[in-house]
Amino acid sequence: MWLLFLFVLPFYVIVCVALGTVDPIFGSAQPQWDPLRWDSTAMRYVLNQTFLRGGIYQPAFIRTLVYVGSALAMCLLIGYPVAYFITRHGGRWKTWLLLGLIAPFWVSYLMRMLAWVNLLQDDGLVNTALLRLHVIGAPVHWLEGQSITVILGLVYGYIPYMILPLYGFLDRIDPSLLEAARDLGASPTRTFLQVTLPLSKQAILAGSVIVTLPMFGDYYTADLLSSSPRTTMAGNLVDHAINSPFVTRAAGLVLVMMIGLLIPMLYYLYATARATREAAG
Amino acid sequence: MSQVVTAAPTERTRPAQPRPGRIGGWLRNPWGRPRFLPMFALLYMVWSLAPVAIAVLFSFNSGRSRSAWQGFSIRWYWGDPSLSVWHDPALRSALAQSLKLASLTMLISVPLGVAFAIGLDRWRGRGSGTANFLMLFSFVTPELIMGVSLFLLFVKLFTLVRLGTTAQLLGLITFEIAYPVIIVRARLLSIGKEYEEAAMDLGASPTKALRMVLLPLLLPAIFASFALVFADSIDDFIIVRYLSAGAATETIPVKIYSTARGSPTPALNALASIMLFSTVIAVTLALIVYRSLTRGERKGEGMALRDFAAQI
Numbered sequence: 001m002w003l004l005f006l007f008v009l010p011f012y013v014i015v016c017v018a019l020g021t022v023d024p025i026f027g028s029a030q031p032q033w034d035p036l037r038w039d040s041t042a043m044r045y046v047l048n049q050t051f052l053r054g055g056i057y058q059p060a061f062i063r064t065l066v067y068v069g070s071a072l073a074m075c076l077l078i079g080y081p082v083a084y085f086i087t088r089h090g091g092r093w094k095t096w097l098l099l100g101l102i103a104p105f106w107v108s109y110l111m112r113m114l115a116w117v118n119l120l121q122d123d124g125l126v127n128t129a130l131l132r133l134h135v136i137g138a139p140v141h142w143l144e145g146q147s148i149t150v151i152l153g154l155v156y157g158y159i160p161y162m163i164l165p166l167y168g169f170l171d172r173i174d175p176s177l178l179e180a181a182r183d184l185g186a187s188p189t190r191t192f193l194q195v196t197l198p199l200s201k202q203a204i205l206a207g208s209v210i211v212t213l214p215m216f217g218d219y220y221t222a223d224l225l226s227s228s229p230r231t232t233m234a235g236n237l238v239d240h241a242i243n244s245p246f247v248t249r250a251a252g253l254v255l256v257m258m259i260g261l262l263i264p265m266l267y268y269l270y271a272t273a274r275a276t277r278e279a280a281g
Numbered sequence: 282m283s284q285v286v287t288a289a290p291t292e293r294t295r296p297a298q299p300r301p302g303r304i305g306g307w308l309r310n311p312w313g314r315p316r317f318l319p320m321f322a323l324l325y326m327v328w329s330l331a332p333v334a335i336a337v338l339f340s341f342n343s344g345r346s347r348s349a350w351q352g353f354s355i356r357w358y359w360g361d362p363s364l365s366v367w368h369d370p371a372l373r374s375a376l377a378q379s380l381k382l383a384s385l386t387m388l389i390s391v392p393l394g395v396a397f398a399i400g401l402d403r404w405r406g407r408g409s410g411t412a413n414f415l416m417l418f419s420f421v422t423p424e425l426i427m428g429v430s431l432f433l434l435f436v437k438l439f440t441l442v443r444l445g446t447t448a449q450l451l452g453l454i455t456f457e458i459a460y461p462v463i464i465v466r467a468r469l470l471s472i473g474k475e476y477e478e479a480a481m482d483l484g485a486s487p488t489k490a491l492r493m494v495l496l497p498l499l500l501p502a503i504f505a506s507f508a509l510v511f512a513d514s515i516d517d518f519i520i521v522r523y524l525s526a527g528a529a530t531e532t533i534p535v536k537i538y539s540t541a542r543g544s545p546t547p548a549l550n551a552l553a554s555i556m557l558f559s560t561v562i563a564v565t566l567a568l569i570v571y572r573s574l575t576r577g578e579r580k581g582e583g584m585a586l587r588d589f590a591a592q593i
Contacts, residue, residue: 085319118336118550
């Protein structure tokens, strides 16, 4: 039980600091511990730059939404068929396929990005292959601020986190339900659309939350795969701010992010709690 | 320029390029003999694993290039007198720091997490729900938010703890403790209370029941947690980076981040590969132990692996 205090206390303090440091007295970050004397200048600055038209943070936030949205869509489009296949038709290869699904978890995210940096260099293997196939005439500068590179990097980085929950959930669907649907005369497509898909709705939602949460806090993918202002994401803003004198702005941005992500986070907790209850019977 | 951009999607996804056709065919006939799905899954596997395999391969390149193969050598690991992982002090310290942090985090957070899980499971008081919620909440918080708040915590409040190894360790433990808790709790749920109660009915004290009955039953979960925490903390980037104090406390992922876009040599690949190897070793060991410990509980080849996967 005493562990509780070891754990809750730091967490409580973290929240306190995140709130406190938003409100400086001087230009340098000066935490204000007394909630009654909080000063909202810095916070207002962050909010204005984020939400008002023409704010300097706004493009990055919109870009983040677009990137995360497209990456999420691709994760689903690629991940669902793969998870579905392994569940239904894995057969005796199932263990190996599963190992393949888990393997990326054991490779550092940064290393997987490094792998793509190697491949996508101007004289990298991707350009070499495409040149040889005559798809492109001249080497493409993949790593110089291409949105598509960053989005695909995000997909590559986070898709395992989508597939594994999907697999876990699809695997639990009772095959007799599907057989029943077929026996009752539903076409294969209809069985899929009316039985499998609705049953996996929860898993799709959970997977999406798992994937999007870290994507919103991501800055290293954009940094490694493009490092250009054209692909700045919300995470990059925080990273720049915390390495600058405007540490308060970093805290403010983090707060904005935190509030924006609160709903998916709570949803995820709720879903996990429900799953645990169901497992407990 | 615009032409390049519009052409990009189909090219860059080369391994997954046939996607639209595959999905079309699969939707039209999902129950027929699956011809498209295996291809698709296979392409996915290749796409997800090949880049890393190539990166590892080029760590053995004998030349400086990371894209043209010039023959096998372990120059970047050992041979090169100034640039190899072993001889470059920066790379070597990154390796040492990574291993140190991961091992310490593992050794501290797993026992804490196990105790925490047993506590949560046995204590049905008012605070247990809150404690559980907070723990899970910290688990789903994006790491960036966690990293920034920990950074501010150590810089502004706990100035006694200076940035560096101690701060990194504390941050990692806070973040990683959720893994053993979740895994051990799942196992506790499936074990139930019966064994412990039987032991106590037979005259064991609560401590003895815990030590002789519950802990052995929890062993697989504990081993799984050791492996997971080690693998995850050696890979951790955000928290470790924000809480590091200069070059001496940089870990491998931080090193990759700071040098990948500079002009790295294959030594960087070698460093990343070493990290990969150590993770793989840790996980394989844990899997073997896990398997031998749960033998007899479940039958079937690969069942343990699936079990293991389900716990992530």
